[in-house]
Amino acid sequence: MSPPEKRKFTRRRFLKNSGYVVGGVLGGGILTEVISKQFRTNAPADEETNEKLTHALTYFTKKEDFNVLAQVTELIFPEDESGPGAIALGVPFYIDKQLSSAWGYNARDYMQGPFYKGEPTQGYQTSMLRHEIFSAGIEKIKEYSEATFNRPFLELEEEEQISVLKAFENDEVEMKGVMSSQFFALLRGATLEGVYADPLYGGNEQMNGWKMKKYPGNKMSYLEVIDSEEFYDEPPSSLHAHMEDSSNER
Amino acid sequence: MAQELEKVDVVTVGVGWTGGIIAAECAKEGLSVVGLERGKGRSIEDYFMIHDELRYAVRYELMQDVSKETITFRNHPKQRALPMRQMGSFLLGEGLGGAGIHWNGQTHRFLPYDFEIKTKTIEKYGEDKLKNGIFLQDWGITYDELEPYFDRFEKTCGISGEENPYGGKRSNPYPTPPMKETPITKRARTAAENLGLKPFMTPSGNLSERYENPDGQVINACQYCAFCERFGCEYGAKSDPTITVIPTAQETGNFELRTHANVVEILHNDGMATGVRYIDVQSGEEYIQPANVVVLTSYVLNNTKLLLVSKLGTPYNRENGTGHVGKNYCYQVNASATGFFENEQFNTFMGAGALGTCIDDYNGDNFDHSDVDFLHGGVGTVGHTGIRPILSNPVPPGTPLWGKEFKEKSLYYFTRHLGIGFQGASLPHVNNYLDLDPTYKDAYGVPLLRMTYNFTDQDRKLHSFLSEKATEFVKEMGADIVTEGEELGDYDIVPYQTTHNTGGTPMGDDPALSTVNNFLQMWESENTFVVGASNFAHNSGYNPTGTVGALAYRAAEGIIRYSREGGMLV
Numbered sequence: 001m002s003p004p005e006k007r008k009f010t011r012r013r014f015l016k017n018s019g020y021v022v023g024g025v026l027g028g029g030i031l032t033e034v035i036s037k038q039f040r041t042n043a044p045a046d047e048e049t050n051e052k053l054t055h056a057l058t059y060f061t062k063k064e065d066f067n068v069l070a071q072v073t074e075l076i077f078p079e080d081e082s083g084p085g086a087i088a089l090g091v092p093f094y095i096d097k098q099l100s101s102a103w104g105y106n107a108r109d110y111m112q113g114p115f116y117k118g119e120p121t122q123g124y125q126t127s128m129l130r131h132e133i134f135s136a137g138i139e140k141i142k143e144y145s146e147a148t149f150n151r152p153f154l155e156l157e158e159e160e161q162i163s164v165l166k167a168f169e170n171d172e173v174e175m176k177g178v179m180s181s182q183f184f185a186l187l188r189g190a191t192l193e194g195v196y197a198d199p200l201y202g203g204n205e206q207m208n209g210w211k212m213k214k215y216p217g218n219k220m221s222y223l224e225v226i227d228s229e230e231f232y233d234e235p236p237s238s239l240h241a242h243m244e245d246s247s248n249e250r
Numbered sequence: 251m252a253q254e255l256e257k258v259d260v261v262t263v264g265v266g267w268t269g270g271i272i273a274a275e276c277a278k279e280g281l282s283v284v285g286l287e288r289g290k291g292r293s294i295e296d297y298f299m300i301h302d303e304l305r306y307a308v309r310y311e312l313m314q315d316v317s318k319e320t321i322t323f324r325n326h327p328k329q330r331a332l333p334m335r336q337m338g339s340f341l342l343g344e345g346l347g348g349a350g351i352h353w354n355g356q357t358h359r360f361l362p363y364d365f366e367i368k369t370k371t372i373e374k375y376g377e378d379k380l381k382n383g384i385f386l387q388d389w390g391i392t393y394d395e396l397e398p399y400f401d402r403f404e405k406t407c408g409i410s411g412e413e414n415p416y417g418g419k420r421s422n423p424y425p426t427p428p429m430k431e432t433p434i435t436k437r438a439r440t441a442a443e444n445l446g447l448k449p450f451m452t453p454s455g456n457l458s459e460r461y462e463n464p465d466g467q468v469i470n471a472c473q474y475c476a477f478c479e480r481f482g483c484e485y486g487a488k489s490d491p492t493i494t495v496i497p498t499a500q501e502t503g504n505f506e507l508r509t510h511a512n513v514v515e516i517l518h519n520d521g522m523a524t525g526v527r528y529i530d531v532q533s534g535e536e537y538i539q540p541a542n543v544v545v546l547t548s549y550v551l552n553n554t555k556l557l558l559v560s561k562l563g564t565p566y567n568r569e570n571g572t573g574h575v576g577k578n579y580c581y582q583v584n585a586s587a588t589g590f591f592e593n594e595q596f597n598t599f600m601g602a603g604a605l606g607t608c609i610d611d612y613n614g615d616n617f618d619h620s621d622v623d624f625l626h627g628g629v630g631t632v633g634h635t636g637i638r639p640i641l642s643n644p645v646p647p648g649t650p651l652w653g654k655e656f657k658e659k660s661l662y663y664f665t666r667h668l669g670i671g672f673q674g675a676s677l678p679h680v681n682n683y684l685d686l687d688p689t690y691k692d693a694y695g696v697p698l699l700r701m702t703y704n705f706t707d708q709d710r711k712l713h714s715f716l717s718e719k720a721t722e723f724v725k726e727m728g729a730d731i732v733t734e735g736e737e738l739g740d741y742d743i744v745p746y747q748t749t750h751n752t753g754g755t756p757m758g759d760d761p762a763l764s765t766v767n768n769f770l771q772m773w774e775s776e777n778t779f780v781v782g783a784s785n786f787a788h789n790s791g792y793n794p795t796g797t798v799g800a801l802a803y804r805a806a807e808g809i810i811r812y813s814r815e816g817g818m819l820v
Contacts, residue, residue: 116690122324122334123336144478218301226600
């Protein structure tokens with residue numbers, strides 16, 4: 001470790017001193033400058049290679065199922081003139097990773113029986129895990145398309161695909177263990193997560209979800225601008241910015 | 251076989267705000283205190299990656315792991331209660347500091363009306379105002395009696411605020427000046443003034459300036475970074491137990507903190523508590539911690555559950571109306587309106603958990619209730635708390651919730667909407683209560699707590715009144731499109747509403763109707779104290795923490811006195 005006087009301004013020291021800095025002699029202006037400088041030196045990770053290497057599957061086993069999932073997320077959050085849709089944002093890969101994670105396996109949910117159907121006001125009451133609901137739901141989308149249009153889901157016109165999703169949303173499809181609207185709600189929720197969660201999770205490619213929404217992401221301080229009448233239209237930053245700061249190397 | 255440990259003066263079950271306050275005050279007086287916390291320890295250094303909406307706000311990293319323990323829920327006594335398998339309606343905290351870590355910091359005082367609600371209501375409106383199963387109780391303490399403790403808690407936290415024009419008499423101004431005014435809070439202030447209301451800045455536990463509290467603990471100045479509710483503060487700028495009362499307790503040398511210690515039973519003999527039995531959740535080993543005084547300082551639900559499973563205190567019996575443990579369970583009635591702006595953009599993503607403009611004109615008995623068929627009201631707040639993109643996708647009424655139009659509008663209005671939210675008070679009802687579930691158990695084999703709860707006629711009327719006021723307010727703020735309140739349906743445990751659960755161990759001056767006296771000492775067990783929002787006889791129209799903190803300081807005084815003199819304190 002370098003002698004204290006030679007250490008650069010680290011986040012840890014910032015945390016330790018912020019009370020003094022903010023309330024004391026220096027004032028907030030300098031503080032903000034130090035923070036933004038820190039972020040400027042933390043350029044995003046390699047944009048090309050990172051994307052390609054992480055784009056493989058941890059959960060889905062059939063390519064077709066993953067493609068159905070991808071198309072469905074794109075219908076929920078489509079590409080348009082404002083910017084990329086779910087596919088270009090990496091949402092299908094985000095969901096694939098989530099389904100093999102603690103969340104996909106309901107690790108922090110109460111999953112002891114007995115299971116009864118219950119009233120809607122009593123919430124999630126199925127013994128199925130989230131990943132099972134996704135798999136069953138995608139299977140059902142394929143079946144429903146064949147039964148209704150005599151064609152695979154991926155070959156349907158967009159309007160037809162939308163009508164399939166609406167049928168799920170409106171509980172017009174019979175599913176085992178869950179209502180089709182519950183599957184749809186999970187799907188919609190996970191899609192929005194993939195669009196807007198920090199890019200560290202594999203979606204929100206290049207923070208484009210945030211850019212479209214004018215959301216600046218992870219900023220350490222708005223102290224100097226919170227009372228400003230101006231709209232704050234700055235490029236976003238993500239949590240990756242913290243990793244290159246030496247405070248975590250103790 | 252449980253291993254029996256050395257006896258201490260005081261043991262607290264849970265180490266959040268209430269456990270921390272009890273520990274600090276008792277340890278300062280030389281009492282030996284052990285704090286048992288079932289979650290893990292944590293400090294500011296754990297918040298390195300805190301600006302993560304998915305991990306903390308959506309996946310609830312700081313909250314209770316409900317795979318181990320949850321509650322069961324039903325809307326009415328004839329329904330089968332089923333487990334709350336995922337959290338939704340409210341978010342239970344866990345770990346050192348408890349919910350005091352992830353709170354927003356809005357620190358109101360309940361009104362003088364609240365503490366004497368029954369007397370004052372009947373005095374002014376007559377007995378007929380109470381009907382359809384709603385009942386009221388005075389709290390056994392007045393606002394003026396509790397004022398010094400409010401003052402003490404605000405000083406511990408360094409609350410930043412300006413006086414509520416409708417509030418009770420204060421002995422001191424807030425310890426630090428209010429938070430900064432922003433374009434959003436100013437717009438709300440102007441709208442309120444135009445409507446003839448009396449706006450004031452939310453009393454805030456996110457501090458406007460660096461502050462040293464009377465115990466010598468320092469709280470830093472808020473950076474307005476917008477990660478408060480559901481997050482810990484990496485700056486130490488939000489008052490929480492781990493930067494205030496817990497280090498104060500530790501510095502005395504009289505306090506021992508044990509994490510991963512889940513209390514499953516209060517041990518007692520002839521009405522006297524002898525200690526607690528707990529499980530080390532990592533090793534699975536059982537311990538008995540004997541103590542002269544046992545203090546329940548966990549959340550509302552667990553305080554009640556521990557008394558019920560330990561068979562201490564008379565449980566509420568809905569059939570014949572006797573008993574009190576599990577009674578007076580209350581929640582809140584949220585009414586709100588959102589306004590959409592076509593031509594103005596706001597920095598909605600900045601802010602602080604307790605940054606906002608409040609109006610109290612429709613709360614408590616601050617307005618005349620002679621011509622309305624409900625009681626009480628709620629504080630209205632236009633918050634500038636900082637919204638985040640996964641959970642905040644407001645679109646004008648009638649917009650689809652997915653697809654092209656949803657995308658376009660949710661992107662556009664993210665920074666072009668403002669709203670007001672009212673926290674409607676909740677009054678106890680004979681059919682709203684907590685008891686033990688006959689079927690489901692937690693990871694340690696202890697029955698789950700069962701919640702029977704639904705909104706009442708009183709709630710629906712109050713909700714409709716506050717919704718109208720909300721819509722009117724947002725129109726006055728200049729919105730182009732304003733939502734209208736929808737009718738309040740059955741209470742639904744799925745969507746997030748508020749973590750302002752109260753009651754279950756009500757306080758009061760009648761041992762037949764209350765679990766604890768005004769020192770929060772159990773009527774039926776003089777060396778057991780129960781502290782928290784579980785003591786509320788009803789829930790007011792505010793965030794509860796200010797009143798919880800005040801009650802904890804009151805209880806600490808009682809415990810110290812009891813340790814010296816013994817006997818019933820009231």
